[in-house]
Amino acid sequence: MSPTIKVFRKELREMFRDKRVRTSAFFGPIFLIVVLLLIFGSVLGGISKPQNVRVHAVKSDSPLFGLLRAKGFNVTEVETEQEGKRLVQEGKARVLVAFGPTSDGVSAVNVFFDEKAQISQIAKGAVESLFSAQNNAALESYIKANKVPDSLVKPIAVKSENIAKVQKGGASDFIVGMLPYLIVIWAFYGGMSIASDMAAGEKERNTLETLLITPVARTQIVLGKFLALSVVCLLSSLSSLVGLAAFAAVKPKGSELMFKDGLGVTPQSALLTLVLLIPLVAFFASLLIAISTYAKNTREAQTYLGLASFVVIMPAMFSQFIGLTDLGSARWINFVPILNTANNIRLALLGKPDFTAIAMTIGVSLVLALIMARITVWLFNREQVLVRT
Amino acid sequence: MVRTIGLSKHFQDKTGLKKAVDDVSFEARPGEIFGLLGVNGAGKTTTLRMLSTVLNPTAGSAEVAGFDVQRDPQKVRASIGFMSTSTALYGRLTALEMIEYFGGLYGLEGARLQERLRYVVQKLQLDEFKDRLCDKLSTGQKQRVSIARTILHDPPVLFFDEPTAGLDVVSSQTVMEFIEEARTSGKTVIFSTHIMSEVERLCDRIAVIHDGRLHGEGTVQSLKSQTGEQSLEKAFLKLVGYATNPSETVSAG
Numbered sequence: 001m002s003p004t005i006k007v008f009r010k011e012l013r014e015m016f017r018d019k020r021v022r023t024s025a026f027f028g029p030i031f032l033i034v035v036l037l038l039i040f041g042s043v044l045g046g047i048s049k050p051q052n053v054r055v056h057a058v059k060s061d062s063p064l065f066g067l068l069r070a071k072g073f074n075v076t077e078v079e080t081e082q083e084g085k086r087l088v089q090e091g092k093a094r095v096l097v098a099f100g101p102t103s104d105g106v107s108a109v110n111v112f113f114d115e116k117a118q119i120s121q122i123a124k125g126a127v128e129s130l131f132s133a134q135n136n137a138a139l140e141s142y143i144k145a146n147k148v149p150d151s152l153v154k155p156i157a158v159k160s161e162n163i164a165k166v167q168k169g170g171a172s173d174f175i176v177g178m179l180p181y182l183i184v185i186w187a188f189y190g191g192m193s194i195a196s197d198m199a200a201g202e203k204e205r206n207t208l209e210t211l212l213i214t215p216v217a218r219t220q221i222v223l224g225k226f227l228a229l230s231v232v233c234l235l236s237s238l239s240s241l242v243g244l245a246a247f248a249a250v251k252p253k254g255s256e257l258m259f260k261d262g263l264g265v266t267p268q269s270a271l272l273t274l275v276l277l278i279p280l281v282a283f284f285a286s287l288l289i290a291i292s293t294y295a296k297n298t299r300e301a302q303t304y305l306g307l308a309s310f311v312v313i314m315p316a317m318f319s320q321f322i323g324l325t326d327l328g329s330a331r332w333i334n335f336v337p338i339l340n341t342a343n344n345i346r347l348a349l350l351g352k353p354d355f356t357a358i359a360m361t362i363g364v365s366l367v368l369a370l371i372m373a374r375i376t377v378w379l380f381n382r383e384q385v386l387v388r389t
Numbered sequence: 390m391v392r393t394i395g396l397s398k399h400f401q402d403k404t405g406l407k408k409a410v411d412d413v414s415f416e417a418r419p420g421e422i423f424g425l426l427g428v429n430g431a432g433k434t435t436t437l438r439m440l441s442t443v444l445n446p447t448a449g450s451a452e453v454a455g456f457d458v459q460r461d462p463q464k465v466r467a468s469i470g471f472m473s474t475s476t477a478l479y480g481r482l483t484a485l486e487m488i489e490y491f492g493g494l495y496g497l498e499g500a501r502l503q504e505r506l507r508y509v510v511q512k513l514q515l516d517e518f519k520d521r522l523c524d525k526l527s528t529g530q531k532q533r534v535s536i537a538r539t540i541l542h543d544p545p546v547l548f549f550d551e552p553t554a555g556l557d558v559v560s561s562q563t564v565m566e567f568i569e570e571a572r573t574s575g576k577t578v579i580f581s582t583h584i585m586s587e588v589e590r591l592c593d594r595i596a597v598i599h600d601g602r603l604h605g606e607g608t609v610q611s612l613k614s615q616t617g618e619q620s621l622e623k624a625f626l627k628l629v630g631y632a633t634n635p636s637e638t639v640s641a642g
């Protein structure tokens with residue numbers, strides 16, 4: 001058996017026996033994603049139903065007051081407009097509805113809200129939608145009753161049609177927005193928990209010198225550690241998918257809004273995701289080990305790793321918004337590390353893989369992985385790096 | 390056989406050039422325990438690190454088991470066993486896994502590995518705790534595992550860098566008995582320490598190192614005669630230029 005494999009097996013054995021690794025690299029992503037989705041589901045479910053939209057309304061005999069309650073709004077009465085406005089300004093009420101007098105058949109409805117509070121804007125929107133629908137209904141009745149031709153009321157008829165190539169198999173919007181980001185960051189964060197131990201920790205614990213005194217070449221030692229860390233990074237990234245799949249299978253409250261088209265991850269998109277992920281994992285693993293090798297001790301390693309995590313998180317975060325721009329299909333994006341992988345995972349999940357872009361992305365990740373691996377081997381041969389503590 | 394000729398190691402730090410080891414030459418033969426005697430920071434560990442190829446010499450040369458440390462570092466490493474109290478075990482491996490892992494790295498496999506494992510387990514009485522995690526072992530047990538790791542591949546040359554530091558008298562005894570056995574079995578043993586009693590008990594010949602330089606070499610008796618002192622301690626102090634009596638004129642060896 002090659003020394004590389006011996007080092008690899010020993011590193012993996014140690015890692016899986018480390019409670020810290022099991023918690024942060026595997027259970028952590030599953031737990032976090034389930035909690036995240038539960039919170040999202042709860043919030044989404046809350047704001048989408050009228051009975052959950054709380055409004056304050058000035059006491060009135062207007063039939064529109066009754067309409068609010070009839071349509072399922074959670075109405076709290078206030079005695080005066082002044083009192084209601086104060087509650088909105090203090091954040092104790094989301095929105096205040098005051099019914100004015102009817103004049104020439106037009107009933108005045110005043111809606112007071114706080115522009116700076118998102119929840120107030122949502123409530124205002126819900127109230128406006130309700131009365132807008134009432135206006136449309138009244139208009140429809142009038143048109144029918146008076147046999148007014150459509151050409152007078154709606155001279156322009158707009159019809160929208162979905163012509164997406166793949167009707168089935170695309171993941172839901174929610175998944176497409178979140179998953180690439182989670183996959184990429186967990187590939188890094190999962191390895192972070194153990195990376196500081198792999199070289200800096202060995203220096204601190206005085207086990208590195210014993211390893212260096214064996215006849216195994218430094219390159220083989222580095223390769224064995226790199227392979228072990230790559231496995232942990234990959235499994236950590238996939239753990240977030242496990243959490244997602246578990247959530248979609250259990251279908252708790254709010255999940256119907258997030259997974260309205262189901263989990264939507266097809267075998268092809270899953271395979272492409274894996275193909276894109278592996279070179280990225282290789283890059284992350286070699287970067288993490290290089291940092292750990294350079295650091296004098298685990299504390300220093302964790303400081304450097306923390307800084308490196310910012311560099312990783314920025315492009316990963318941007319991948320959540322790239323679909324809102326034209327950049328997603330730009331060729332040069334495939335030369336931007338991390339963002340290229342996240343973007344192509346996003347396209348694979350949408351059922352629109354670009355194989356040229358995928359090839360470019362894999363190439364970039366592999367080149368970076370090789371560069372970092374070369375740097376690590378160089379560091380492993382520098383006695384100033386290895387024996388300083 | 391271990392031979393050094395003008396071996397030197399210089400480091401550059403903020404204060405300037407530091408000569409950790411400067412022009413050290415000695416020879417250690419098979420079936421002999423050769424002592425490196427010096428105070429903390431004398432250059433003993435740096436010398437051993439050069440001999441075990443962890444550090445590259447700045448000047449001079451060294452041969453271990455017939456291989457040059459700079460030209461054939463892998464062959465040198467395959468021929469040595471290195472033990473130090475400062476080197477630790479992998480806490481999340483069991484004692485047996487630890488030894489087996491290093492056996493594998495030294496090229497032992499299959500039946501040969503199993504045979505050697507049985508030998509060291511029996512020889513060092515590791516059976517009662519061989520399946521316990523290294524983190525859970527006592528200091529003495531860890532020391533025995535370290536010894537097992539050092540000798541598993543049966544190297545012709547053994548380096549011991551202050552192996553009894555921090556050990557109780559019983560554990561120290563185990564280590565010293567093991568070193569004596571290594572000599573009996575014809576190995577070349579280099580033993581570094583600052584403890585005089587250990588040198589007097591174990592070493593056939595000694596090199597006195599101080600401030601990176603060699604200040605004397607010979608048997609315990611010859612060093613005492615050379616300096617005119619009755620004890621090795623006083624002989625050492627005289628050789629390194631430490632005045633034990635203000636009226637004495639010191640002379641380096």
